[in-house]
Amino acid sequence: MQKPNVFLVGAGPGDPGLITVRGLELVRRADVLVYDQLGTAAFVTQARPDCELYDVGKFAGLHKVSQDNINALLAEKAAENKLVVRLKGGDPFIFGRGGEEMLYLIERGHQVEVVPGVTSAISAPCYAGIPITQRGFTASLAIVTGHEAAKEGSDINWNALAGIGTVVFLMGVKNLPEICQNLIAAGRDANTPVAMIENGTLPIQRTVTGTLSTIVEIAATEGVQPPAVTVVGDVVSLRQQLAWFEKRPLFGRRIAVTRSRLQASELVSSLQTLGAQVIECPTIKIVQHQCSEAFSNFLSRSDRFEYLIFTSVNGVTGFIEALREHNLDLRFLGGKRVVCIGPATAAAFAERGITPDFVPETYVAEALLPYFERLPSCGIALLRAERARDILPESLQKIGHRAEVVPIYHTEYEKPDRNEIVNALNERRIDLITFSSSSTAEGLASLLEGSGIDHATIPAAVIGPITAATCRKLGFTIKVEAGEFTIPGLIDAMTSYFSD
Numbered sequence: 001m002q003k004p005n006v007f008l009v010g011a012g013p014g015d016p017g018l019i020t021v022r023g024l025e026l027v028r029r030a031d032v033l034v035y036d037q038l039g040t041a042a043f044v045t046q047a048r049p050d051c052e053l054y055d056v057g058k059f060a061g062l063h064k065v066s067q068d069n070i071n072a073l074l075a076e077k078a079a080e081n082k083l084v085v086r087l088k089g090g091d092p093f094i095f096g097r098g099g100e101e102m103l104y105l106i107e108r109g110h111q112v113e114v115v116p117g118v119t120s121a122i123s124a125p126c127y128a129g130i131p132i133t134q135r136g137f138t139a140s141l142a143i144v145t146g147h148e149a150a151k152e153g154s155d156i157n158w159n160a161l162a163g164i165g166t167v168v169f170l171m172g173v174k175n176l177p178e179i180c181q182n183l184i185a186a187g188r189d190a191n192t193p194v195a196m197i198e199n200g201t202l203p204i205q206r207t208v209t210g211t212l213s214t215i216v217e218i219a220a221t222e223g224v225q226p227p228a229v230t231v232v233g234d235v236v237s238l239r240q241q242l243a244w245f246e247k248r249p250l251f252g253r254r255i256a257v258t259r260s261r262l263q264a265s266e267l268v269s270s271l272q273t274l275g276a277q278v279i280e281c282p283t284i285k286i287v288q289h290q291c292s293e294a295f296s297n298f299l300s301r302s303d304r305f306e307y308l309i310f311t312s313v314n315g316v317t318g319f320i321e322a323l324r325e326h327n328l329d330l331r332f333l334g335g336k337r338v339v340c341i342g343p344a345t346a347a348a349f350a351e352r353g354i355t356p357d358f359v360p361e362t363y364v365a366e367a368l369l370p371y372f373e374r375l376p377s378c379g380i381a382l383l384r385a386e387r388a389r390d391i392l393p394e395s396l397q398k399i400g401h402r403a404e405v406v407p408i409y410h411t412e413y414e415k416p417d418r419n420e421i422v423n424a425l426n427e428r429r430i431d432l433i434t435f436s437s438s439s440t441a442e443g444l445a446s447l448l449e450g451s452g453i454d455h456a457t458i459p460a461a462v463i464g465p466i467t468a469a470t471c472r473k474l475g476f477t478i479k480v481e482a483g484e485f486t487i488p489g490l491i492d493a494m495t496s497y498f499s500d
Helices: 021-029 067-079 098-107 120-127 158-162 176-185 215-222 234-242 261-273 293-300 313-325 343-350 365-373 391-398 419-426 438-447 465-474 487-499
Strands: 006-010 032-035 052-055 084-088 112-115 141-145 166-170 193-198 206-211 228-232 254-257 277-280 284-288 307-310 337-340 379-385 402-413 432-435 459-462 477-481
Touching: 006 021, 006 098, 021 084, 021 112, 032 067, 067 084, 067 098, 084 098, 098 112, 120 166, 120 193, 120 228, 158 176, 176 215, 176 228, 193 215, 193 234, 206 215, 206 234, 228 234, 254 261, 254 419, 261 277, 261 284, 261 487, 277 419, 284 313, 284 438, 293 402, 307 313, 307 343, 313 343, 313 379, 313 402, 337 343, 365 391, 379 391, 391 402, 402 438, 432 438, 432 465, 432 487, 438 465, 459 465, 459 487, 465 477, 477 487
Parallel strands: 006 084, 006 112, 032 052, 032 084, 141 166, 254 277, 254 432, 307 337, 307 379, 379 402, 432 459, 459 477
Antiparallel strands: 166 228, 193 206, 193 228, 284 402
C-alpha cells in the first residue's frame, strides 16, 4: 500500500503548546507547508529552512487563496512526491474544510492521513474557566457554525438546539444578534448565561459574559472582534469560580525578548507559561570559534593552565564543540580545575557529568577574586566571549597569576524585521523588554537606529548590574533589575514587579 505523503494536521486553537506531538513532528519534517491564518503562526518557524511555505490564510471577507486553488496546490505538491503538511487551525474536520480537501486528494489517487487538533470549541471555554459539560448542569453539547445563523434555508435546527444544555458557536460574532434571537424564539430562556471568548488560549484572551437577552449589547459595547467562541448554557455561571488562565501572574503582559533564538527558549517558554504575550526580537546571534587559531594555540600549551574559567553557557558549549573539532572530549579536563560564574554555567557542566570546582555565590566576574587571592601563582585560561570586560584577566594578573583570555565565541548583531517592535514601542504596547547581556541591549539600539524611537521610552528588564549599566548608557529606562543574575532570577523580578 502506498504510504501517505499528504497530512492534514490540526494546529490547535492558538496556544503553541496545544499542538499534538505527531503534528509538530510532521511540521518539522515537511517538504511543503500549506498553512492557515489562525492558530498556525507559531509553527512556521519550526519548519525546515528549505521547506516550501504557502500562506493560504483566510480572514472574514478576505481569502488570500480560494479553496479550489488550495485543493489544486495540495494535489500539485503531492504529485511531486513531497511530504506535504496542510496545517489547519483547530481540528481539520471541525468546520475546517478538511473533509473537502481530503476527498479532492483521494479522488486524484493521493494517500492522506489526518492528525486531529484541539478545537477552539473545547479549548477556548476551558481557558475561560467554563466546563462545557458538567454533572448537574448538562448532559448534552452541540457545536455549531455561526456563519449559518443568518442564512435563509440554513440547516441549523434551532428548535433542537434550544433543548441542548450547552451550545458552542464558532465564527459567530457577526451573526450574534440572529443567534440570540433564534434561540429565544425557539424557546430558550432569555436569561440563559452566555460567554464570548475572544482570542481563546492566547495571552490576549478576553472574555465577556451576559445572557441571551443582553450579550448583543454587551459585546457591542466591549468591541468583541473575531476570532471569538460563543458559549450558551448554564455552565457559563461556573466561570466565576473556575477561571484560571486569566489569573496567571503575567497574563496580558507584553514582553519582548532580545536573546539569540538559540538561547531564548527557556525565557520565552517560562514567560508564556506565566501568561505573557512574548514578542521575539533576537538582536544578537552567537558565533562559535570551533577551529580558531587561538583555541589550537591554547591546546598546544594546555599544560600551562591549572585553572579554566567559564563565564557563560555559550563558553561551555563552544569549548565542548571546539574540543570535538580537535577529536578531543571532556577527558581533556583531567587534572585541571573548572571554575564557573553563575549556576547556569555550572549546570552546563553538571549535566555532562562534570562538577565544577568552584562557583561563586554572586554571579559577576569580580566575585572570583577572593578565591584566587588565596592561591599561589598559577596558569588560568578564561574561555569566554571575544569581546568582554577586561577587569577579570587584568585583576588576576595584578595578584600574580598567569591569566590569558581564550576567545571561544563572539556575538554579532542580528537584523530581524523591526516593524513589529517599532510599532509596539510607538504605540506603547510593550510592558517590558528583557536584556540578558550588554550585547542584547546594544543590539536593540543598533536595530532601532533611524526609527525615531526615543530610548527613554524603552522599558528595560535587566539581568544584572553590568547589563543595567549598559542600558543606562544607552538611555533606556530600567524598570526591573534581577536580584539573582540568572534567567529564573529575571523572571522572578518581573513577576514581582507586576504583582506590585
